[in-house]
Amino acid sequence: MSDTDFFSFHNGVFCCEGVSLQELAEEHGTPLFVISRNKLLTQYRAFEEAFKDLGHLTCYSVKANFNIHVIRALAEEGCGFDVNSGGELYRALQAGADPARIIMAGVGKTAAEIEYALSTGILMLKAESLSELRMISDIAVQLGLEARVAIRVNPNVTAETHPYITTGDSKEKFGIDEVAIDEAFDLVRSLPNIRLVGLDMHIGSQIFDTGFYQAAADKLLAVLDNARQAGFEIEYFDIGGGFPVTYEPAKPATPITKFAEKLIPMLEKTGTTVIFEPGRFIAANSAVLVTRVLYRKRNHIGKEFVVVDAAMTELIRPALYQSYHGIIAVKPCGSTFKADIVGPVCESGDFLARAREIDCVGEGELLAVLSAGAYGAVMSNNYNGRLRPAEVLVDQGNVTLIRKRDTYEQLVQNEL
The missing domain is CATH 3.20.20.10 (Alanine racemase)
Structure with a gap:
C-alpha cells in the first residue's frame, strides 16, 4: 500500500485504507477520530530505517496519542515508550509494552x-x-x-x-x-x-x-x-x-x-x-477527525461561517497553538468558498480554521480535519458538557472501535 492510499479518494469519497469515511460516520456518529494503523506503522518504520546504522532505542512519546490500541500496534513492532505520568505508564503496561523499554x-x-x-x-x-x-x-x-x-x-x-x-x-x-x-x-x-x-x-x-x-x-x-x-x-x-x-x-x-x-x-x-x-512524527498524520456540518450562516458584513459538530473540545490545537490543519470535504462538489470553520462551544476561540478556502459543503455534509492523530483525542475534554468522541482503527479494510463515545451518565459518574 502506497502512502497516498492510507487516506485518499475512492469513487469520489474520502477513505481511510479504502474504507469510506461517510460509512464510518453513519455507523459510529460524529465527531469521530479515524486512525490508519498502517500509516502509523509506516511512520515508525521510516524512522527506524533512517537511523538503522545507529545503535538506538525508539521510545514513542505516549502523550501524542495514548489509545492502548495505538500503543499495542507499536509495541508489537518492538517500539519502546516514553511516558510522562502514572496514567500513561498504566496505559502502556495495559497495552502490553515491555517495562524494560519504557522511560519516564x-x-x-x-x-x-x-x-x-x-x-x-x-x-x-x-x-x-x-x-x-x-x-x-x-x-x-x-x-x-x-x-x-x-x-x-x-x-x-x-x-x-x-x-x-x-x-x-x-x-x-x-x-x-x-x-x-x-x-x-x-x-x-x-x-x-x-x-x-x-x-x-x-x-x-x-x-x-x-x-x-x-x-x-x-x-x-x-x-x-x-x-x-x-x-x-x-x-x-x-x-x-x-x-x-x-x-x-x-x-x-x-x-x-x-x-x-x-x-x-x-x-x-x-x-x-x-x-x-x-510522538507527533509517528502519530500526527495517521488519523483524521470527521465532523458533520450543522449550520451555515453569513453575518451582515458577508462573513461566512460553517458550524460543525467538532470543536476545540476535540481538537484544541488551532485555538491553543494557532496551528493549521487541512480540512476537506468527504464528498467534494467541485466548488469552494471562504469561511470560518467553527464549533458549538461557547468560546470565540472555538475554531478549526479561520478564513479558509474550503469545499462548498452544505448542512448535514461531512468534513475531514487532517493530521489529527497527535494531540487531538488525548487533549479532548468535556467542557460545555460535551461527550468525548469515539475512535476507530482501520487496518486494511478491517474496522475496530477502539474507544466508545462518552455518555451523559459518564459525565457525572465520579461526582458523589
Missing part, C-alpha cells in the same frame, strides 16, 4: 508515580531537578531497589517553533540547567540506591532546522564527557523528540533522513544506546 519523564512526578515506576521495573526515570533526585533515592531505599536514572539537561537552545512547545530554553520549566550539572553529579554520588545511567534533553516540537539538534547535541556531548570524567558509566544518550511533520502542504517537513544524516556522525561516537522520543 515529567517535571513534576509525584511520590506515588515514582514508586509505581520503580516497582514495575521500567528502564529508567528521567530526573528534572535536584529535589526529584532526592525523592527518587528516598523511595528506592524504601522499596529496597536500585533506581536507574537519567538526568534531563536543559541545554539552553531556543528552537524556532511555537513558544508553547519550546522545551530546551533556560526560561522554561524543564530539566536541570547545563551550568548546574556538576552539582547534580555531586548529589547523585551522595545518594543511596541511585545509579546514573543516562543523559537526556528535549528542545521542543515541530523543529524543521537540523541545526538546533546539532547545537543541543553538542552541549549534551560535553555533559557526557564531564559525566565520564566524574566516574559515571553512561549507557543511554537521549536526545528527545520534536521531529517535524507536514501539516500544511506549503510548509513541508524536513525529511527524517536529513536529521539522520546530521546526527548519526555525532551520536555514533558516544558509545551509548541513543534514545529518540518521536
